[in-house]
Amino acid sequence: MTSTSNSLIRLTAAEMSAKLRAGEITSVELTQAHLDRIAAVDGTINAFLHVAEAEALETAAAVDRSRAAGGTEAESLHPLAGVPIAVKDLIVTKGQPTTAGSKMLEGWMSPYDATVVEKIRAARMPILGKTNLDEFAMGSSTEHSAFGPTRNPWDPTRIPGGSGGGSAAAVAAFEAPLALGTDTGGSIRQPGSVTGTVGTKPTYGGVSRYGAIAMASSLDQIGPVARTVEDAALLHELIAGHDNKDSTSLPEAEYPEGRLPAFVDAASAKNVAGLRIGVIKQLQGAGYQAGVLARFQEALERLRENGAEIVEVDCPSFDYALGAYYLIMPSEASSNLARYDGVRYGTRVLPEEGPLTIERVMGATRAAGFGDEVKRRIILGTYALSAGYYDAYYGSAQKIRTLIQRDFDAAFEQADVLVSPTSPTVAFPLASKLDDPVAMYLNDVATIPANLAGIPGISVPGGLSEGLPVGVQFLAPAKQDARVYHAAGALEQLLNDTYDAPLWAQVPALEEVTG
Amino acid sequence: MSEISRTDVEHLAKLAHITMTDAELEKMTNELGVIVDSVKRIQEAAGEDVPATSHPLPLTNVFREDTVGHVFTAEESLASAPDAEDSRFKVPAILTEAEDAVTSSVAQEGAHR
Numbered sequence: 001m002t003s004t005s006n007s008l009i010r011l012t013a014a015e016m017s018a019k020l021r022a023g024e025i026t027s028v029e030l031t032q033a034h035l036d037r038i039a040a041v042d043g044t045i046n047a048f049l050h051v052a053e054a055e056a057l058e059t060a061a062a063v064d065r066s067r068a069a070g071g072t073e074a075e076s077l078h079p080l081a082g083v084p085i086a087v088k089d090l091i092v093t094k095g096q097p098t099t100a101g102s103k104m105l106e107g108w109m110s111p112y113d114a115t116v117v118e119k120i121r122a123a124r125m126p127i128l129g130k131t132n133l134d135e136f137a138m139g140s141s142t143e144h145s146a147f148g149p150t151r152n153p154w155d156p157t158r159i160p161g162g163s164g165g166g167s168a169a170a171v172a173a174f175e176a177p178l179a180l181g182t183d184t185g186g187s188i189r190q191p192g193s194v195t196g197t198v199g200t201k202p203t204y205g206g207v208s209r210y211g212a213i214a215m216a217s218s219l220d221q222i223g224p225v226a227r228t229v230e231d232a233a234l235l236h237e238l239i240a241g242h243d244n245k246d247s248t249s250l251p252e253a254e255y256p257e258g259r260l261p262a263f264v265d266a267a268s269a270k271n272v273a274g275l276r277i278g279v280i281k282q283l284q285g286a287g288y289q290a291g292v293l294a295r296f297q298e299a300l301e302r303l304r305e306n307g308a309e310i311v312e313v314d315c316p317s318f319d320y321a322l323g324a325y326y327l328i329m330p331s332e333a334s335s336n337l338a339r340y341d342g343v344r345y346g347t348r349v350l351p352e353e354g355p356l357t358i359e360r361v362m363g364a365t366r367a368a369g370f371g372d373e374v375k376r377r378i379i380l381g382t383y384a385l386s387a388g389y390y391d392a393y394y395g396s397a398q399k400i401r402t403l404i405q406r407d408f409d410a411a412f413e414q415a416d417v418l419v420s421p422t423s424p425t426v427a428f429p430l431a432s433k434l435d436d437p438v439a440m441y442l443n444d445v446a447t448i449p450a451n452l453a454g455i456p457g458i459s460v461p462g463g464l465s466e467g468l469p470v471g472v473q474f475l476a477p478a479k480q481d482a483r484v485y486h487a488a489g490a491l492e493q494l495l496n497d498t499y500d501a502p503l504w505a506q507v508p509a510l511e512e513v514t515g
Numbered sequence: 516m517s518e519i520s521r522t523d524v525e526h527l528a529k530l531a532h533i534t535m536t537d538a539e540l541e542k543m544t545n546e547l548g549v550i551v552d553s554v555k556r557i558q559e560a561a562g563e564d565v566p567a568t569s570h571p572l573p574l575t576n577v578f579r580e581d582t583v584g585h586v587f588t589a590e591e592s593l594a595s596a597p598d599a600e601d602s603r604f605k606v607p608a609i610l611t612e613a614e615d616a617v618t619s620s621v622a623q624e625g626a627h628r
Binding site for chain 2: 111
């Protein structure tokens with residue numbers, strides 16, 4: 001790889017946008033630089049399940065032609081036009097395969113684009129390809145992908161988080177400047193935390209879920225993945241908004257401003273004077289690594305020095321959040337995944353012996369098409385919803401959900417934003433938690449409450465422990481997504497000043513395969 | 516000890532239409548027991564007076580005019596189906612348990628999404 005293309009891929013998306021608009025670079029150069037990087041490092045990282053080289057270059061060339069034409073054609077280009085992007089393979093794309101990381105959908109082609117994909121196509125962003133994930137977004141390490149794990153660019157012997165490990169690793173490894181993710185219990189924020197990148201879970205309904213393959217419909221949310229807070233805000237502004245095709249979509253008029261808030265302005269304010277920041281008592285201490293807590297305390301100190309008011313908030317019901325989540329999520333997933341019946345989508349597997357009745361074909365198809373974690377969650381959800389157990393499990397979990405919302409309501413009386421470590425640990429070695437589902441589930445202990453309450457959250461890099469990234473999470477009330485950008489943008493700036501460079505710039509060089 | 520038995524898991528697997536081998540049933544019974552034991556303590560906090568929440572934000576019904584919008588053609592809908600015939604999804608036998616189950620097909624109207 002040439003030094004020019006090496007410097008191109010290390011720009012932020014905002015810088016790429018500025019250079020494209022100034023005519024200093026072309027989208028074809030920029031897109032080719034990322035495709036070259038993917039070719040050089042993705043053999044190690046495995047962030048991509050599909051690379052759409054021809055389509056990406058075609059989009060890039062068309063943007064360059066519009067720019068060269070000048071006049072209204074150039075002026076009407078979206079600021080992100082020509083900036084490439086990667087898409088989590090849970091989000092459907094016309095003309096590119098969508099597998100959800102599952103053998104069940106291997107070879108399946110969606111006949112339509114997700115609304116967020118329509119939006120990035122309308123903005124004319126070249127789509128580099130589809131990124132790896134835990135099967136049907138079920139996992140915290142991307143090891144549950146049917147197509148092999150993604151590796152962490154900071155240390156390829158370690159996990160990149162999950163389920164959106166592919167999107168986070170691609171952005172951390174400079175294979176893409178931006179990516180789309182989905183977050184049901186932390187699948188955008190936890191990978192952001194362990195890869196030193198930024199990821200936002202918007203307010204529930206803030207971004208259309210039409211075309212996101214459903215896992216748990218009352219929790220799922222699409223959001224942006226980036227290296228900087230400003231870049232995440234740029235992408236968030238593009239994909240946000242009401243959509244008639246998603247009945248749970250939030251009308252713009254319901255935001256406090258009466259319209260879509262200016263997330264980029266919030267990210268650029270970089271001022272925390274007077275901001276009341278609530279430290280969640282329950283999301284620290286036992287179970288959190290000492291190095292994670294040390295970076296977290298340093299981040300709080302920087303915020304306090306710069307005028308933020310740090311208070312402690314008590315959210316006692318959070319101790320039950322993980323339990324409630326692991327009943328609600330599998331219950332909804334067991335229902336959503338009933339559609340993979342070997343008739344309408346992708347794979348059909350015939351039983352090796354006996355009559356070919358539909359029930360037996362369905363049983364064989366689902367046995368062969370689903371991996372262990374998906375089967376575990378379907379069976380657990382079927383159990384939680386079954387007669388005789390419904391009140392004890394699903395019913396109790398829904399009550400916990402109410403208590404968690406009440407805890408958040410009380411906490412936001414005392415603070416403008418809440419803060420916690422995003423993940424209790426730094427990236428752990430591959431395979432170290434694969435045989436212990438309960439230990440794996442604990443990775444999401446700090447991210448899950450936001451999904452249960454439908455509120456926005458962001459993970460922003462907070463420094464290194466043992467040479468691996470630590471994430472800081474900010475949470476805000478529903479529809480106040482601008483506040484998480486405000487707080488995260490400010491902390492990012494304070495830490496850049498502390499470390500003399502952005503954290504993402506310190507990722508070790510990956511061995512590049514040439515040839 | 517968990518309250519989930521192997522017989523329970525066998526029944527759940529049948530309900531969920533996932534064929535499982537004896538070894539898989541054994542493993543799933545153990546894993547499910549551990550998971551359920553770790554989540555069941557939520558019951559102690561879920562008091563009788565606490566209302567249930569099924570959804571994070573208040574939902575209202577969404578209505579629109581009953582007009583024809585975009586509709587997929589049969590070809591588009593069937594393009595990635597495992598089996599199709601005469602513009603229909605082709606499914607294995609539904610009504611017969613006979614050894615030589617005949618194949619039948621069911622028409623599916625419109626798009627599946």
